[in-house]
Amino acid sequence: MTDHRQPPRTKPRLSATFTPDVMSEIRRAAATGIYDIRGAGAKRALPHFDDLLFLGASISRYPLEGYRERCGTEVVLGSRFASKPIHLKTPVTIAGMSFGSLSANAKEALGRGATIAGTSTTTGDGGMTPEERGHSKTLVYQYLPSRYGMNPDDLRKADAIEVVIGQGAKPGGGGMLLGQKITERVAGMRCLPPGVDQRSACRHPDWTGPDDLAIKIEELREITDWEKPIYVKVGASRPYYDTALAAKSGADVVVLDGMQGGTAATQDVFIEHVGIPTLAAIRPAVQALQDLGLHRKVQLVVSGGIRSGADVAKVLALGADAVAIGTAALIALGDNDPRWQAEYEALGTTAGAYDDWHEGRDPAGITTQDPELAKRLDPELAGRRLANYLAVMTLEAQTIARACGKSHLHNLEPEDLVALTIEAAAMAQVPLAGTGWIPGKTGM
Amino acid sequence: MPSFDLRSAPLRELNRALHALRPDTNETHWTVTGPDGRHAIAAGLDAPISVEIEGNVGYYCAGMNKLATVLVNGNAGVGVAENMISGLVHVRGDASQSAGATAHGGMLIIDGNAGARCGISMKGVDIVVKGSIGHMSAFMAQAGTLTVLGDAGEALGDSLYEAKLYVRGSVKSLGADCVEKPMRDEHLRELADKLAAAGLAGEVSPSEFRRYGSARTLYHFHVDNAGAY
Numbered sequence: 001m002t003d004h005r006q007p008p009r010t011k012p013r014l015s016a017t018f019t020p021d022v023m024s025e026i027r028r029a030a031a032t033g034i035y036d037i038r039g040a041g042a043k044r045a046l047p048h049f050d051d052l053l054f055l056g057a058s059i060s061r062y063p064l065e066g067y068r069e070r071c072g073t074e075v076v077l078g079s080r081f082a083s084k085p086i087h088l089k090t091p092v093t094i095a096g097m098s099f100g101s102l103s104a105n106a107k108e109a110l111g112r113g114a115t116i117a118g119t120s121t122t123t124g125d126g127g128m129t130p131e132e133r134g135h136s137k138t139l140v141y142q143y144l145p146s147r148y149g150m151n152p153d154d155l156r157k158a159d160a161i162e163v164v165i166g167q168g169a170k171p172g173g174g175g176m177l178l179g180q181k182i183t184e185r186v187a188g189m190r191c192l193p194p195g196v197d198q199r200s201a202c203r204h205p206d207w208t209g210p211d212d213l214a215i216k217i218e219e220l221r222e223i224t225d226w227e228k229p230i231y232v233k234v235g236a237s238r239p240y241y242d243t244a245l246a247a248k249s250g251a252d253v254v255v256l257d258g259m260q261g262g263t264a265a266t267q268d269v270f271i272e273h274v275g276i277p278t279l280a281a282i283r284p285a286v287q288a289l290q291d292l293g294l295h296r297k298v299q300l301v302v303s304g305g306i307r308s309g310a311d312v313a314k315v316l317a318l319g320a321d322a323v324a325i326g327t328a329a330l331i332a333l334g335d336n337d338p339r340w341q342a343e344y345e346a347l348g349t350t351a352g353a354y355d356d357w358h359e360g361r362d363p364a365g366i367t368t369q370d371p372e373l374a375k376r377l378d379p380e381l382a383g384r385r386l387a388n389y390l391a392v393m394t395l396e397a398q399t400i401a402r403a404c405g406k407s408h409l410h411n412l413e414p415e416d417l418v419a420l421t422i423e424a425a426a427m428a429q430v431p432l433a434g435t436g437w438i439p440g441k442t443g444m
Numbered sequence: 445m446p447s448f449d450l451r452s453a454p455l456r457e458l459n460r461a462l463h464a465l466r467p468d469t470n471e472t473h474w475t476v477t478g479p480d481g482r483h484a485i486a487a488g489l490d491a492p493i494s495v496e497i498e499g500n501v502g503y504y505c506a507g508m509n510k511l512a513t514v515l516v517n518g519n520a521g522v523g524v525a526e527n528m529i530s531g532l533v534h535v536r537g538d539a540s541q542s543a544g545a546t547a548h549g550g551m552l553i554i555d556g557n558a559g560a561r562c563g564i565s566m567k568g569v570d571i572v573v574k575g576s577i578g579h580m581s582a583f584m585a586q587a588g589t590l591t592v593l594g595d596a597g598e599a600l601g602d603s604l605y606e607a608k609l610y611v612r613g614s615v616k617s618l619g620a621d622c623v624e625k626p627m628r629d630e631h632l633r634e635l636a637d638k639l640a641a642a643g644l645a646g647e648v649s650p651s652e653f654r655r656y657g658s659a660r661t662l663y664h665f666h667v668d669n670a671g672a673y
Contacts, residue, residue: 147546147565150527152488152508179664191548191567191586192605196663199603201584205564206523206542212503215483215522219504222459223488 025268036268037176039101039357039367040327041169041260041305046277048260049311051424052417053433057405064402071398072408075322077120077299078160078229078252081221085229085252086138086160088322089118090394091409092312094386095257095303095326096142096162096233098124100186100198101264101357102330103374104131105382106366109333111135112379113386117394122162122324124264125175125200127189128154135383140231143220145174145201148190152223160253161220162231163213165242166202168261168304171235171275174202176265176358183369214249221250231255236281236304237274243300244288253299255324256285260305262327264367265358278304278315280427283414286319295319296410309396316397317412318428325393332389333382334364446471451478455485465491467511481521486514489531506533509550525552528569541578544571547588553642560597563590566607572642582609583619591638593648601656605663609656610635612648623659631655 014020028036057063064071078085094114099107101124108131114121120138127149133139141158143150155161166172179195187194207216217230232246233255246254258278263271282302289295302315303324315323338351343363347356357367365376401409404416418433419425425432426439436442448458458476465471469491476497479485483502486495489512497505500518509528516524519537528547538556545561547569557575561583568587576594585607595613602619608631635650
């Protein structure tokens with residue numbers, strides 16, 4: 001007997017290797033012959049701070065009263081050698097982002113928000129604008145390989161200097177600001193013709209290696225009469241050695257940026273495949289400072305995917321002194337806001353996914369030099385939103401710290417944490433929840 | 445005429461004293477002895493003074509100079525006059541790597557030879573080297589002039605932007621996107637001005653030089669040029 005009914009068929013099966021995202025990228029590459037460039041940081045799922053939990057106080061330790069007992073949040077950065085270290089009210093700082101990649105209004109908004117919150121903001125590749133200096137009470141001046149717009153007057157006007165070795169989105173990589181964002185003002189600040197792609201070098205032009213870096217830091221200190229804190233920023237790749245070498249070279253502060261940290265424009269393959277997650281970078285960096293007897297003497301600022309007060313508290317509990325936010329600050333200003341959904345769709349994307357920051361067509365008026373688009377961002381209102389967000393992050397971190405019985409955010413410690421996954425337990429070097437097991441450190 | 449002996453007082457005191465000078469100071473000529481290769485000597489000056497250093501200096505001598513004239517009667521280490529804004533830095537001996545790196549303005553004169561990466565990423569400075577320069581000089585040079593009376597090493601002007609390069613001797617090789625360009629009258633005049641400013645008027649003729657500049661094919665990233673990078 002033959003069964004003439006339709007035989008059962010295997011359900012159509014999508015590949016876990018060749019996912020729709022992978023296949024769309026293959027088709028795009030085949031059609032264009034060029035890699036994908038985008039802004040922001042790693043988008044793939046990574047072990048992150050959501051994989052950690054605080055234990056809170058109970059019988060073995062007691063908490064602080066939520067609305068009564070003080071929990072300090074202030075932080076001093078640059079106390080090692082600088083005669084004028086930076087005093088901040090909150091350990092949440094604003095990461096370096098350039099005028100050029102961001103509009104002047106966006107830079108002003110960052111300065112306004114940071115100043116209301118009592119924290120610092122940071123210049124980027126392309127130099128310091130008067131608006132940014134004017135609206136930022138505490139401004140960190142980045143000293144980058146390209147030295148675009150670099151001049152000693154701005155160096156002396158800054159409150160701190162950040163020698164940028166690398167960033168988390170692209171450790172070992174330089175940058176490229178595409179010609180469509182190079183207006184006359186941006187070009188003038190960078191000593192190049194308008195409309196020309198501007199490459200940012202991946203290495204500094206006048207020093208190589210840690211011995212030279214020590215001499216470079218000495219020069220910067222001499223030029224600024226040993227007043228300004230000197231930060232050294234590295235992308236997270238070999239955090240133990242990079243932190244140790246930065247400290248050995250004479251840094252006051254080490255800034256450590258994990259792979260979720262954003263960029264204005266970098267190859268997607270670089271963002272997603274080079275560097276290590278922020279979570280994995282912190283403990284080796286802290287260990288390096290402890291081994292040198294410099295923990296809390298050389299301050300550690302961690303950035304890359306920090307979104308909430310919980311993230312702040314976790315970073316500090318792992319031993320950092322402060323954090324820096326970039327992408328989150330842009331979102332607070334208005335980046336990727338659903339109110340611009342129709343325009344995001346016209347650009348072939350959607351609110352929440354827009355990352356073609358290098359193209360300069362940002363509907364929110366943030367990652368653009370188009371004067372009409374830039375006008376959409378009111379720097380006062382956007383600055384207020386950023387200040388609110390910074391206040392919430394600080395309050396959230398305090399809430400958690402009090403629950404752990406800490407009278408200052410810096411009193412949080414790894415012992416307050418457990419991990420939800422084995423990966424996070426290994427990277428953060430805290431026990432898997434419900435066990436005493438720290439992979440690689442202790443037995444079950 | 446203040447003088448300062450770095451063998452008997454720390455560098456910090458010298459630089460602090462130089463930084464404290466106001467534009468109308470009458471202490472306009474300083475002499476520094478015993479440099480012994482110390483780094484960052486006379487870095488960050490911001491007044492129309494002259495500083496004469498008797499001996500060899502280390503890294504970043506006259507770094508970020510503004511307005512001042514710094515004369516080195518010896519050799520200079522890495523990054524002499526790096527990121528200079530204005531003024532004059534004159535090295536009577538040889539200079540090491542990255543001389544005049546990223547400098548925005550002013551003039552750097554090197555009587556001897558300069559090492560690798562001379563004028564790297566320069567942004568408007570005029571550099572005159574009376575001897576020869578090393579490899580990768582004028583890498584990503586953006587603006588200004590680099591004049592070399594001797595020879596240039598490998599990969600001159602790699603990834604060059606708008607800086608102009610004048611070389612009298614041989615060029616071992618040109619870097620990506622750097623090409624020889626015709627010497628027109630305006631270039632001969634410009635070069636004559638730079639040579640005169642370096643005290644070489646009448647000693648060498650601009651017509652002995654060849655001009656190199658950017659072919660400008662890498663100004664906008666295009667996949668067809670990927671092999672050039």
